[in-house]
Amino acid sequence: MKRNKKFLGLLLTVFILFTLTACGTQKSNTDQTQPAASEQAKVGLLTGVGGLGDKSFNDLAYEGAKKAESELGVQLKVVEPPDLASEEGLIRDLAKAGNALVVVVGFDMAEPLGKVAPEFPDTKFAIIDAVVEGNNISSLVFNEHEGSFLVGALAGMMTESNKVGAIPAMDIPFLNRFTVAYEQGAKYANPKAQVVVQPIGSDFSSFNDPAKAKSIALTMYNQGVDVIYHAAGGSGSGLFEAAKEANKYAIGCNSDQDYMAEKLVLTSMMKRVDVAVYDSIKGTVDKNFKAGTNTYGVANSGIGVTEMKFTKDLIGADKLQKLDDIKKGIIDGSIKVTDVTATK
Structure with a gap:
């Protein structure tokens, strides 16, 4: 009987010690927990x-x-x-x-x-x-010039009139980087291509003037241009409205804008800001x-084109393969894209 009492006492002591230790550990964890x-x-x-x-x-x-x-x-x-x-x-x-x-x-x-x-x-x-x-x-x-070359090449392949256009917000070196490479890409894919470039304005309001962009685009379309690329921020929506009115092609810029005129926006130059x-x-x-x-840039997927979910069938497998080959050429250096802002 005494042995049992001693055994029970020992169990009670162990239980108390375990409880105190557990509580102490829990408290310690609480004290040490900090927001990430x-x-x-x-x-x-x-x-x-x-x-x-x-x-x-x-x-x-x-x-x-x-x-x-x-x-x-x-x-x-x-x-x-x-x-x-x-x-x-x-x-x-x-x-x-x-x-x-x-x-x-x-x-x-x-x-x-x-x-x-x-x-x-x-x-x-x-x-x-x-x-x-x-x-x-x-x-x-x-490397916006790399993506602009790609969409220029697509424009050169898709034009039927051999006249393509570009609408930058302003005539400044940063945006000329887009338009010069676009022209280079168009002529790489189609040596007969002519490229018409018309800036929207001369100050930063040009990035948010869709009405002016629409007017310029409609004029271009009426003059026989059948594919237009914009580098004009929020003004780009004006180009897409013009494309719908004229039933001609456009190319988006920076984000995936293909949905803004389905089956008329061939692709968008993706800039992964x-x-x-x-x-x-x-x-x-x-x-x-x-x-x-x-x-x-193109090599690390920071620049590219959309998946063209509305226009894949329209463009066709052959042209898409050629565009992919051009992308590979830019990455391996066999295609040299002009960067007008590069220091020599």
Whole structure:
């Protein structure tokens, strides 16, 4: 009997010790549990002046940031500048707000970012479409000329009049990069091709003037042009309206715009701004932020064309195979695409 009592006492002691240890362990885990780094990270996104709803690069940047917000748990603040003059102040405001990363969209942000970034050495910055020097700046640039060559080649293959067109927002080197390579691609695929280029305007409002883009496109179509490519941001919707009225072909830019005039938008030059923005945010969260110039092109799928789900049958297997061969040529270097902004 005494032995049983001793045994029961021993069991009780062990049970009490186990309970205390377990409680202590549980408490320790609770004390040590901290929010993931991504849950603490704040990210600011300053769109281009055109703002959201452009169905182009601003919307793409937003999509990449929203994906990071959903998957990485970052806190996202999105600001749309009313004009160019406000950009510097808004970049500074986002940095002051304690954002771990501030992403700015557009080459027009280069000068204001160059002024603000040195004031906040502990803040990371990323800029779309420009190179700005700084240990805390990631310059996200794209080989748009490669994608423009591809869609130019498709235009050259698809034209029946041997006249194709391009509508850039402005006549500036950055956008000439699109149109010159487009012309090169069209003539590579079709030496008889003539290329007509007509800019929309001379300031940044040209990125958000679909009525002017539509008017230019209708004039081109009436003059015998039967395929038109735009490099004009939100103005591109005007081209697609013109294509529907004229029942002629168009080519989209930056995002997948094929749905905006089904079976008339042959394809869109895909510029994966969404991927670049997501990569920058993830790099910040993972403590693997890549300052310097980060280039996205055909070789790393940062630039390309859509799957052409509305036009595959229309284009035909032979032309699609030729387009794929051209893509391979760009990647392996056997096809040299002109980049008018390249320094010699």
